[in-house]
Amino acid sequence: MKPNATKASSVMSQALQVETLSLNNGATMLFRQDEEAARLAISLYFRGGNSIEPIPGMADLVDRLLMKGTKNRSQEDISIAIDSLTLAVDTDTKRDFSQMVATVLEEDLEASLELMSELLNDSTLAEFDKEKEKMVGEIQMEMDAPKNRASDGFVRTLFEGTPYNVVSSVLMDSLPLMNSIKTAEAHYRSIFRPENMLISFAGNVDQARAVRLFEQYLPKSATTQKAPIPPNHITLKTFVEDVIVPFPKDDSAQAHIFKGWHAPALTDSDYYALNLMNTILGGAGLSARLFTELRDKQGLAYNVRSSYEAFRLGGMFYLYIGTEPSNKDRCLEGFKIECQKLMDTPVPAKELDEAKANILGRRSLYLETVHQQANYLGAQVMMGRTVSDVHEMPERISAVTAADIQRVAQRIMSQPAVIAVAGPSNIL
Amino acid sequence: MSTKQARIPIPFCKEPAYQLSYDNGFTLYFVPKRGEVFNINTWVKTGSIHEDDQNNGVSHFLEHLMFKGTERFKPGEFDRAMESMGAVINAATWKDFTFYYITGPKDSAGNNFATALDMHADMLLHSTIPDGEVGPVYNPDDPNYSGAKRERSVVIEEIGMRNDQPWTKIYNAVNLMMYPDAHPYRRDVIGTRQIIGTIPREDIIRYYRTWYSPKNMTTIVVGDFDLETLEAQVLKCFNFDDVKRHGVSEGSLLEKAPAIPAPNGNRYQTLTGEYATQFLISGFHGPSPNDLEETIALDVVSYVLGEGRSSRLTQELLEKPEKPIFNALSTGQSVYKLGNVFYIQGNFSDISPEEAQKLVWQEVEKLCGPSPITQDEFSRAVKAMKVDFAETSETASSIAESLGESVVTVGDISHYAHYLEALTHVTLEKVNEVARKYLRSERAYTAVMIPEESVSDN
Incomplete structure (x- = not known):
């Protein structure tokens, strides 16, 4: 073990005070001891995610198969073991990484690590065909909500031609291409390897014990196969005019x-300005512009908001509204007016200060539990930030000016947009 | 200042809660919790339980309108003040309750909390519900209406949003079958488009004055505070002497449920829609929440039947069949003041609703008959339920909400505070007895949503 403590800055939230450790199996661990926490958070990250899978969605399928059988245990044995440990564990693949995140009582830490290690090292990927079929049914169920259809179509179109567009409908289309368990096995063997892994741990366990247990259990380097290297850029499609994606x-x-539009990646210098613009337009909640203009003043919707999601190689910024079908054009007009305002007029100083305070204050809320803390830091690092980048957030937010926001608004929203609409065919 | 003070231990919380009861009927709970986050919750013991066919939806509509300003603060000022400190604010209405909350970041000077408490109390006690914010009365089904649309339309849009959720639609169908005409739980909490479009502002204000009284309100604070200072702050802000009731008398809570007759008629309903999959919910009347032992026993049943990864429905119908049948299956008990309800819900693709129901029933009947819950299953469920309490103790908001739900269903926080202790006394025999008592096929109410023929032909 080579402890390599990262000194925390004094202004930083206590929740983000971690030490960065290198384990003897090649894995990196972000460690934080929290004496107040009732449970422990064990979040394991593996670089790559959808961006390195051989067939779109293959990583999602492999995630599910981790729980379906190992050399020593059947699916049912695994389920009983997980429930007996009350191990709240989930596997998931995002655009830039795959994850196995868990929370557990301290008394069950060792047994949980042993089990998680077995899933990562010795899965047989049994039930390959059955899981594919189950995914079809689950996706159909999800698509039975029209909002999900529109959301899926929006992301699929925006990121078309890149590995960032692996949404449910893309997965559905590529499931028939996943006809070889060998491809899944190769992916499994190459991803879940210690040198490709980041452990983010928080809870009431002393550091020496945590290091000893993680070195003992997670995961062993079983093969000589190298982990695929994630790409350094993706080529986004350029839209020459607004693209309408209808779902009758x-x-x-x-x-x-x-x-919505393409937006800067997490490490882009415009990230913080866009984060603030999003807060002002529709991210803050009840006081954001879209909410007060389209909901409070015009009664056009119950749910209206904007969102900015940033990843390692790109991002997306979008507006959403659910409205009576006959209001569709009025809503699109309302969107246009509010977006144009941000491009034309600097945000007033008071509104900017409030948005900054919102972002800084809200951080305590999404970092309240050890689970949230471990997951937040782990995901940030997987998407290209360092722990000190994360610590710098307050200074970086404070430095953003109204001119920065106006420039970012123009950079993004002067481009043609993707507009996905689900609703009755007569309004599409 | 308080007339009665008690300290009550809360599962997994380092310090017991303070219960402070006052002469006017108002109750304050305070749970000390270290950390950077505070939560303020106020629970009003009214929801659709106190509505009728004329004003159905008024509790929820009022909840929206409470955010529209007071004599001290203009509409929007509260939202802006809270969100500019990073706080999350919202409210929710259901059958037994309406509650309002603020989760915020603590600052060293205590200004955030002081401001949040002041504005929260002011909103609850002194909302003005301006006419211009409610919006003019209109017929929401009139396509030619071109007048102003304000909060009435927001709620009507919320009704539309719920109509695009297939689970919500069949839940409502089950709910309607489960209660007789005279029962207040029969109605959908959100009301109807027509009522929300036309209910006069005066009716809403009268409802507000009737129910938002000290006796019917409980405030819960969770955070890193000193009791004495906190109590003084709360009492200063929640000064009910200043509230103008305009002669409206305080509402009496409905405590006794109208009798629910044994089912003798419609217990099955089929809805259709433009869907690729099919949805099913079955509901059963459960025990009174005051019967903590039976409520806990039925929670164990739910865990074993359909909550854990190793649960019966998950294993037998989701995981083990060679050809997948169900896309989702789960169970749960909803705790209501006038009687709990046990639900089974599932989604499936390629079988008929009759077959789906039959498959689910086979598992229920096995559990209630030849294959009762085993000691191993029971032990796993008990441990899982303990860990649920550990999870709840991790955030200020989940502690406050759990205490609040207890207050509105059984009158105080005992349901939550005593649950784990009572769980240690619940036996496997009791759990199996409760399963047989409540999960009877002749007492199930089921609604299904199936694809319209034109869709299934495609």
Whole structure:
């Protein structure tokens, strides 16, 4: 073990005070001891995610198969073991990484690590065909909500031609291509390896014990196969005009509208300015512009907001509204007016200060539990930030000016948009 | 200042909760919790339980309108003040309750908390519900209406949003079958488009004055505070002497449920829609929440039947069949003041609803008959339920919400505070007895959503 403590800055939230450790199996661990926490958070990250899978969605399928059988245990044995440990464990693949995140009582730490290690080292990927079939049914169920259809179509179109567009409908289309368990096995063997792994741990366990247990159990380097190297860029499609993506559903009570653009990656210098712009436009909640203008003043919606999601190689910024179908054009007009305002007029100083305070204050809320802390830091690092980048957030937010926001608004929203709408066919 | 003070241990919380009861009927709970986050919750013991066919939806509509300003603060000022400190604010209405919350970051000077408490109390006690914010009365089904649309339309849009959720639609169908005409739980909490479009502002204000009284309100604070200072702050802000009731008398809580007759008619309903998959919910009347032992026993049943990864429905119908049948299956008990409800819900693709129901029933009947819950299953469930309490103790907001739900269902926090202790006394025999008592096929109410023929032909 080579402890390599990262000194925390004094202004930083206590929740983010971690030590960065290198384990003897090649893995990196972000460690934080929290004496107040009732449970422990064990979050394991593996670089790559959808960006390195051989077939779109293959990593998602492999995630599920981790729980379906190992050399020593059947699916049912695994389920009973997980429930007996009350191990809240989930596997998931995101654009830039795969993860196995868990929370557990301290008394069950060792047994949980032993089990998680078995899943990562010795899965047989049994039930390959059955899981594919189950995924079809689950996706169909998800798509039975018109809002999900529109959301799926928006992301799929925006990131078309890149590995960032692996949404449910893409997965559905590529499931028939996943006809070889060998491809899944190769992916499994290459991803879940210590040198490709980041451990983010928080809870009431002393450091020496945590290091000893993680070195003992997680995971062993079983093969000589190298982990695929994630790409350094993705080539985004350029849109020459607005693209409309319609999803007719005649018994839909509302029109569900997503409108959005490509946006800067997490490490882009405009990240913080866009984060603030999003807060002002529709991210803050009840006091954001979209909410007060389209909901409070015009009664056009119950749910209206904007979102900015940033990843390692790109991002997306979008607006959503669910509205009575006959309101569709008024809502799109409302979107246009609010976006144009941000491009034309600097945000007033008071509103900017409030948005900054919102972002800084809200951090305590999403970092309240050890689980949230471990997951937040782990995901940030997987998407290209360092722990000190994360610590710098307050200074970086404070430095953003109204001119920065106006420039970022123009950079993003002067481009053609992707607009996905689910609703009755007569309004599409 | 308080007329009665008690300290009550809370599962997995380092310090016991303070219960402070006052002469006017108002109750304050304070749970000391270290950390950077505070939560303020106020629970009003009214929801659709106190509505009728004329004003159905008024509790929820009022909840929206409470955010529209007071004599001291203009509409929007509260939202802006809270969100500019990073706080999350919202409210929710259901059958037994309406509650309002603020989760915020603590600052060293205590200004965030002081401001949040002041504005929260002011909103609850002194909302003005301005006419311009409610919006003019209108017929929401009139396509030619071109007048102003304000909060009435927001709620009507919320009704539309719920109509695009297939689970919500069949839940409502089950709910309607489960209760007789005279029962207040029969109605959908959100009301109807027509009522929300036309209910006069005066009716809403009268409802507000009737139910938002000290006796019917409980405030819960969780955070890193000193009791004496906190109590003084709360009492200063929640000064009910200043509230103008305009002669409206305080509402009496409905405590006794109208009798629910044994089912003799409609217990099955089929809905259709433009869907690729099919949805099913079955509901059963459960025990009173005051019967903690039976409530806990039925929670154990739910865990074993359909909650854990190793649960019966998950293993037998989701995981083991060679050809997948169900896309999702789960169970749960909802705790309501006038009687709990046990639900089974599932989604499936390629079989008929009758077959789906039959498969689920086979598992329920096995559990209630030849294959009762085993000691191993029971032990796993008990441990899982303990860990649920550990999880709840991790955030200020989940502690406050759990205490609040207890207050509105059984009158105080005992349901939550005593649950784990009572769980240690629940026996496997009791759990199996409760399963047989409540999960009877002749007492199930089921609604299914199936694809319209035109869709299934495609």
